[in-house]
Amino acid sequence: MSEVLNRQSREITTIVSQPNISRPNYQREKGKERLLGIKATESSNKAGQSFVPQLNPSGTLFTISMKPPAKINTGYTPVDEQKEVKAEVRNSEITEKSFGQAKFIGVSAGNTVGYVIPNLEPGLSQYLQANRSLRAIGVISSRVGAAAQIMAADEAVKKTNSELIRLELARDELGGPGHGVFALFGAEDVADVIRAVEIALKATEEYYQNIKNTPAGKIETHYTARAAAALNKAFGAPLNQAFGIIIGAPAGVGLLMSDTALKTAHVTMVSFWGPSVVQAFANEVWFTVTGDSAAVKNALEAAREVGLQVLAEFRA
The missing domain is CATH 3.30.70.1710 (BMC (bacterial microcompartment) domain)
Structure with a gap:
């Protein structure tokens, strides 16, 4: 009996003291492969063998090198890039x-x-x-x-x-x-x-x-702080002075915008064009003004506001 007990004790001691017992584990070995850059072999999953990481020449356990992400063509181009491409084409x-x-x-x-x-x-x-x-x-x-x-x-x-x-x-x-x-x-x-x-x-x-165009009509206002030869030739604008253009269509909207501009700010009328030969019989009014820079801006803003209000009534 004592001999049997002694033999069992020796076997148990041997088993407990046996180092580096490992069981096959696929997820664990793949994790080692990803982190340490060392591919687990079939032998590493065998009992009695352990996974021993290798040091690289620099002495560190492992290193990570990151590559810039590859650009994927999604078919979407941001607005700024669209403008840039458009400019390059032109x-x-x-x-x-x-x-x-x-x-x-x-x-x-x-x-x-x-x-x-x-x-x-x-x-x-x-x-x-x-x-x-x-x-x-x-x-x-x-x-x-x-x-x-x-x-x-x-x-x-x-x-x-x-x-x-x-x-x-x-x-x-x-x-x-x-x-x-x-x-x-x-x-x-x-x-x-x-x-x-x-x-x-x-x-x-x-x-x-600056153009607001709808099925019911159109309004537009333009401003420059210093009129040059082109505006002088087209409208008789005083050179080197603030100048504004007010346009409303149909012509009745343009007339209302012109009246509003004159009543809002102290500006001087330069020209008024209605549906005429000069306008090529267009159904709109062109009204131009000059004066102090701030006054011209105020006149244009007031004219534009009343024009938008009228067009809104058409619900177009």
């Missing part, structure tokens, strides 16, 4: 495209196109009443909007050695109450004309934000 058009012998500059809001014709044919120069010494003609032509493009042309004239040599309003607006525009720049240097058209197209995008 810049490439400026340098790469030519239509006939004309240099295509780009397009803008209101179906507005801009291009430059070098050395305009003498017959056309005479018809357009353009000075024959001009080496190039810049063209801004639109289907929707005229005031925004004229304001943009004024910005171009301020910043270049060019002039607005011709301005015509077209009965268009894609069937709406207003106009398209046909405007020509001229300069002795071709580079000045190209730059003028570029500036005008970019500024058109900005001024176009």
Whole structure:
């Protein structure tokens, strides 16, 4: 009996003192593989063997190297990136495209196109009443909007050695109450004309934000702190003075806006255009004012507010 008990005691002691007993565990071994970068082998799951991490040459247990996440094309482009891409496309058009012998500059809001014709044919120069010494003609032509493009042309004239040599309003607006525009720049240097058209197209995008167009009618107001030659030619605006344009359609809305502007602030009327030959029989009123900068702004704000109130009644 004592011999049997002694044999059992020796076996139990042997089992308890046996080191490094491990059981197969798939999740545990995969975790080691991910953290330590060491792939568990089949032998590591066998009883009697333990997992021993290896030190890298630097002496550390393990290191982690992170790679930048790969960009996934989701089909969505943020607004700012869209604008940037849009600008890049237009810049490439400026340098790469030519239509006939004309240099295509780009397009803008209101179906507005801009291009430059070098050395305009003498017959056309005479018809357009353009000075024959001009080496190039810049063209801004639109289907929707005229005031925004004229304001943009004024910005171009301020910043270049060019002039607005011709301005015509077209009965268009894609069937709406207003106009398209046909405007020509001229300069002795071709580079000045190209730059003028570029500036005008970019500024058109900005001024176009001032237009509120609905199925019932349209209102728009535009302001500049310093009128230049383009606005002087188009409306008789006093040079280097604050100037504002008020437009309302149908014409009755424009008349109400004009009256409100004069009663709100101390401004001076410069021009008033109704549905006439000058307006190409457009169903709208154009009213322009000048005066102190703050007064012109107040007049435009009041006119715009009353115009929005009237259009809101149509629930259009």
